[in-house]
Amino acid sequence: MAALCRTRTVAAERHFLRVFLFSRTFRGTSTESGSDSGSSDSTEPRTRPGGFASALQRHSELWRKAERGPESPKNVESFASMLRHSPLTQMGPAKDKLVIGRIFHIVENDLYIDFGAKFHCVCRRPEVDGEYHSLQCSVDWQWRVTAISVAIY
């Protein structure tokens, strides 16, 4: 009787859990009902923020779900997976790596190159082939350009 009462209070919060627990108690002997009460004991302290707070939490969750609407969670890539597969992360430590950058500003002999990191780099114009659209530069850990090779597109 006490086990049934406890499963009913837990069922108020989780609909699917209620169905599952009721089916188990119907099958159960005294030992199984004991294990049920044990499992409900473990779930209860986790799902008990307190009257108004829990009601507010549930309400806001339902509200948010209703608004998210047609966007299916399977199509949306999570931020963690995006980060993991991003070129900057895949590159690893920046020492002795080759990156391709784009010049976004030129001031006389200085080239401002953006290569996909947080900041840009500023390099001196190479002597050979002063006119170009994009160039390859290799960068070391202190973001000093160690070498420039020019590719004209």
Added chain:
Amino acid sequence: MLGSGPDPAVSEPGDSSDFSDEILNEPLKHSDFFNIKELFSVKSLFEARVHLGHKAGCRHRFMEPYIFGSRLDQDIIDLEQTASHLQLALNFTAHVAYRKGIILFVSRNRQFSHLIENMARDCGEYAHTRYFKGGLLTNAPLLFGPTVRLPDVIIFLHTLNNVFEPHVAVRDAAKMNIPTVGVVDTNCNPCLITYPIPGNDDSPPAVHLFCRLFQTTVIRAKEKRRQVEALYRLHGQKGTQGQESANPSSRVGMSLSL
């Protein structure tokens, strides 16, 4: 008020003021009246490099809740949190613009000064990207004149000034009870900002994205305001002409539920 028609001469010129309460309350009935969530996504924030923070040594202690982790000594900002904060901030800005509030864009980063000023001019609002004189907000009646209207929201594209200290306007806006929206990088203090947006404020793609978002939001909100006013004016005219006792707010509600 609409069913009775004892004084038609009084109701005609005062049309918009009759419905001003309903016009102001209309957006408050929906949680996303201006459809802000379609303007950006976590993917678009990621592609604009909003998640890149400064080195771990520059980290501000109060930014730790917003940081996803640290990769090779560079802090990465959690874009899931950024997305929710950005939604709140843009929604708030849209509501302020809808209610004809004055928006001031503040930044002291010289790289994007021109961009921010152009953006503010294009959406019909104000920007201050120069040296911020002390007392501009706190001593405004003395500096500008006795009847001066202070901004209703201040949006910081960069919270720090050129010496990497918090911008004076953050503290002054808090003193003058002006709500603030601000893009906070990992070396910034998010405490005094009402709607902080944890994100990168140094990369050009990120700043361009934020500028575009704010501009679109403000313009959209003003457009919505014009539409709602026109709608109410139309129904008001129909009400006085046709002597209809039907409630226009319910009709407007149906047409506005897109």
